Amino acid sequence: MMEPLRKEFDQIKEKIEQLKESLDLKDEQIKTLKESLVFKKDQVQTLKNNSQYQKSQIHKLEELIKTREEQMESMKEKMESVEKSPNNEVQLKDTIQEKDEKIDDLEAQIEELKQNLNYKKEKITELKKDMEDSDTNIIDYTNIEISKAEILEKMEDILKNSINSIMICVPRITDLERLSLFDLKSSVAIKISCLVNMKRTDHVDLFKEFRDMGTVSIRNYEREDRYIIMRDNEELLFALVGNQEENHLAFYTTDSKHLKEFNPIVMDTWLRSKKI
Structure with missing residues (x-):
């Protein structure tokens, strides 16, 4: 009579051990998932920080473009004022040429700033896409801007x-x-x-x-x-x-x-x- 009981006891004990191993495995899986989530949050935060930095850079560029456009408008107004002044013709031509050169320079600066601005906007779009489409915990640093x-x-x-x-x-x-x-x-x-x-x-x-x-x-x-x-x-x-x-x-x-x-x-x- 003792033998069947012992056998049953051993079977129950074996099942308990199997359950313990299964629980340990689940605990390890939970730990891995938690670590993965933490890493994922860090990755998203990195992308958010870069996005905020890019937005700040865009704001600065927009302000600079506005300043350059105001300077260019001021130059044009001064040039029109000079054209109406009673100065001699040679002085007038020299002044107009000087103003034209400054306007050309400002226009070139504005064009360069606008190109830079468009580039920054494209980078923000890329970062947002990375944040939306990221299915992996491995971060691609090829184009990430960390200053x-x-x-x-x-x-x-x-x-x-x-x-x-x-x-x-x-x-x-x-x-x-x-x-x-x-x-x-x-x-x-x-x-x-x-x-x-x-x-x-x-x-x-x-x-x-x-x-x-x-x-x-x-x-x-x-x-x-x-x-x-x-x-x-x-x-x-x-x-x-x-x-x-x-x-x-x-x-x-x-x-x-x-x-x-x-x-x-x-x-x-x-x-x-x-x-x-």
Whole structure:
């Protein structure tokens, strides 16, 4: 009688184990979906930020076009006034020619601005389409505009949380002026890789200022191809310079595994830099 009961008990136990495994699998799937949703939200926010930046640029261009058109109208009015004045014919011709040249120049500027404006509007349309049609979590950075100013602003935000150490790479030493390095605590060790041209006075002056801080080590990195900041091995921003001025492949992470995998790349930048 005990044998059938034991067999039934074993079967029930096996089913329980199977259910546990199934639950664990579901938990893992839920975790993966949650991470995917977070990444998706970040992607949409990136696209929204770029769209807002483009709209801001369009507004500036529209204001500039309006100003140029007003200047051109003013030139025409002055020219008409000169034509009616009792000045001699030679002076009149010279003045008219000068005004014509200025008007031509303004018209050329307006045309260039309008072309730039149309380009910006096309970029916004592309970004909106990306936001609507995006079916993948893999972001295509080929045409996404992430400016140098945005990268340095994010680097500054990371810098403020420094406790023990900071690793930085920027294209040129003058880019460091955008970061509040002088406000950091004396306990924070700072390693910097960047282009330092010892033939340029502004580069030399900045190098001496940072060197005199006592907590900063600077090496010469001549490639001018990346922005990096790693804070206390807890935060990483990595951006590569693209073909276009405002196109950077940039990402930010606090994931410990990401940090571990990218740490050798960050260190390689420092090790390949030359001592000054």
